[in-house]
Amino acid sequence: MVLNTPTPIHTDVLIIGAGPVGLFQVFELGLLGISCHLIDPLPRPGGQCIELYASKPIYDIPGLPACTGQELIERLLTQIKPFNAPFHGGQLVTQLETLLPPVSQEAAQDPSAPRFRVSTASGLVFAVKAVVLACGVGAFLPRPLVSLGLEPWLGRGVFYGDIQDRIRQTLSHEVWVVGGDEAALSEALQSLETLEHLAATPNTGGDTPAQVTLIHRREQLDAPKGLIDQFKNKLASSARAGPQTVKLQFLHGQITAFEAPSAPAREVFDASRAPEASSPLRLTWVDAALHSHNASVDLVSVNLGLSPQLGPLSEWGLAMKKKQVIVNTEDFSTNCEGVFAVGDINTYAGKKKLILSGFHEATLAAYGIAKRVFQTDKIPFEYTTASPRLHERLGLAPQR
């Protein structure tokens, strides 16, 4: 039997986590001439700065009296541009394997030999000399919807996040969006736009009534005022419009159960078919007065926010204290040789979970990593103001 093993991506270092500290780690490694890739389960870099406070100001970044989370990440991305570190979004690292120790002294001295194999949930594999854990408080994963009978529908009619392509592919008419935050409202409004577009396109079932339903367990919505106003205006115009228009409705309640699907779950993986359209999804929801209702739905998008989960990291044999990795503050190495931990994920005496602390940690970790990558204790220390070599690496002077 031929096993389909993915070809590993070779690079010096894999940085797991693309928050502010992971991004600055790229810079510090780049200055020392070390290549790296960055990986994160989120589709975009930025970690907590983008996911939790993108538009709020930060006041304690040295030399930047005030900047928003978004601005800080944009500045970091500009700063690391010269090093061309590939970013792999949507990738959750699940496995870290130490490759067998080199058999001969000669091999042990080979700086080009990878020491780790790192795999992601969706099948990417990296062969690297060192690993930096910059995982913050854990991977930001979607908060799960808890409802009876949901499991067989996951990936079949119920999805986390964006469903716009699926609406188009399956020509759906009844779309439900679960949640009440910015992402949920945006998804509902986008779904409305997509259904309106389909309704106006010939041969897409435009004569069948179509509707978007936003269901949230609270009456209050938790999104920027502009977005809430936009949503409410669409609700009002939908209530006034004639029967031919695509409708928008808001339900204050919760989905409690899904009816078992009639077709086998295997269909989900047959990309040539449209399983969502062929097997009707029926659900039960309860309103604020606890009255139960049933509905037939084509597609459901769940948007209940993200929650950090430490996940597989806790199974990698790392010495940990209260879900944080214990490090040596000389170079932020962990008890696992070749694995370093920087930013909110680590702990040591006096640790403060601040971005500037993470920047310092990334700097010392880069020197520790350089010793491994170049197999020498003599790593030159140079200033960016004066070093022609650093200017070259920063793309400020032509390569010699």
Ligand SMILES: Cc1cc2nc3c(=O)[nH]c(=O)nc-3n(C[C@H](O)[C@H](O)[C@H](O)COP(=O)(O)OP(=O)(O)OC[C@H]3O[C@@H](n4cnc5c(N)ncnc54)[C@H](O)[C@@H]3O)c2cc1C
């Ligand atoms: C509301 C709020 C306000 C704050 N204000 C300030 C402030 O004013 N000043 C300040 O200095 N600090 C502030 N902080 C703290 C600051 O945001 C953190 O210290 C900083 O984000 C830590 O950066 P990090 O890169 O270590 O981790 P994070 O920003 O948490 O990024 C870690 C990344 O790793 C990814 N990841 C995790 N597990 C995996 C895995 N298995 N595979 C792949 N990727 C993974 C995550 O998805 C995430 O994107 C604030 C925090 C909050 C919540």
